[in-house]
Amino acid sequence: MSQDLSSKENPIATRAALGQAIPVTNLPVQRGKIHIKEQKGRFQRLRTGLNSLLILFFFLLPFIPYQGRQALLLDVERQEFHFFSLTLWPQDFTLLAWLFIIAAFALFFVTVFWGRVWCGYLCPQTSWSFAFVWIERQIEGNSNKRHALDKAPWSLEKVVKRGVKHLAWALAGLITGCGFIAYFIPASELYPQIFTLSASFWVTAWVWFFALCTYLNAGWMREQMCLHCCPYARFQSAMFDANTLTVSYDAARGESRGPRKRKQATDLGDCVDCNLCVDVCPTGIDIRNGLQYECINCGACVDACDQTMDKFGYDKGLIRYASENELQKKEVKRFTSFKFVGYGIAVITMLSVFALDLYRHQSIDLNVIRDRQSLYREVGDGRIENSYTLKIRNKTQEDHQYLISLANTANHGIAKETSQKVLIRAGEQLSYPVTVFEQKQADFAGTKLQKQTIAFTVTNLSNPKEKASQASPFFSLSAF
Ligand code: SF4
Ligand code: SF4
Structure with missing residues (x-):
């Protein structure tokens, strides 16, 4: 039951019929090269912390030993999957299939409650993209300097900066490629082989393949992967309901938006139209236009807007994690909504079956x-x-x-x-x-x-x- 999204009064409040999937808008977003403005704040600290942990685990997990071998190893040659004391063979792969199905349903369950927090805080695509942006920032400077460098004619400085950046990205890609292949070939064998250039042709080829994928993905594609390749972005709205927490702009409070001086009395709403929420958005959208499938729920705009609200002496939370019902001042049924309970029961049931299957797993x-x-x-x-x-x-x-x-x-x-x-x-x-x-x-x-x-x-x-x-x-x- 989508309505006119250009409504200035309360574009979010007009967006969904209660209890039904919220239609996701498809408004034009800021295309072309996006240079995210660096933003500090509680959600950015949380995101950076979780992203760093994920990257750290990714590289360290293959180094955990267990009974004289790698604890987590997908031995393709011998067709064995080792996970600590558990070894799975091709005939046991129903267990792995169960695990993937449970993970998918657990994701749906979390999505019903918190929207796309997976995308914003734990998705490898987001983690590596932000890591590559961090590298870019160290070499080319903040977003203004990067925009200026884009527009500047080619010079020795531009060649050097671009060259160093791409070399650093390539190195990060190569390290990631090694890290990934270490889940298939024991890390204790792989890394010496790579550093002494004695790895076989196929091992080298796979490392370079994944290095190239990482370089293109996190360096060049970034949000384009989320916008055009990730199916999850497309079917997320089917999981949302009016109780789902998503990053939302409180239009009733923010409109009519408009610039003003600090502490100036005005009839305008709280949005000072500083555009900071757009400048920090990794997918280049304006959250004030309502829920959009491009939004990965990363919370950068929440931190940015809170910072502006602070400066102008307004209450924080003009952009915040809120549900449709909350914005419309209706009863919020976060734990009793049909989807939340349904996905919860499905996850618990599947987990029980999986545990039973694992218990009966024969050696x-x-x-x-x-x-x-x-x-x-x-x-x-x-x-x-x-x-x-x-x-x-x-x-x-x-x-x-x-x-x-x-x-x-x-x-x-x-x-x-x-x-x-x-x-x-x-x-x-x-x-x-x-x-x-x-x-x-x-x-x-x-x-x-x-x-x-x-x-x-x-x-x-x-x-x-x-x-x-x-x-x-x-x-x-x-x-x-
Ligand atoms: S709109 Fe806000 S939460 Fe959504 S992707 Fe952009 S910055 Fe992140
Ligand atoms: S950051 Fe907040 S105040 Fe600034 S434009 Fe966005 S919503 Fe308005």
């Missing part, structure tokens, strides 16, 4: 394959034999000895020529042939094919609780 994988050449074999002493191949995988990080046995099968046994104890190295799979017999009388003369079910059990001898079983058919002859 032994057993796959029983019957011999396809013959259904059964009659051997001289009245025995009938069936052959199988057991594929047993030790999914732990240590070598273990395993016992192979038949469960609940009184008339059957594993042939003596088969050893029932096997040693399997950490993370390895063993293909083990097993012969099972059924003892009949020596003069037994059955003619009818009989199918029974037997079950193999493989038990870890150092921890008998770790076992895996699988049933398989056993064919023999029956007299009836």
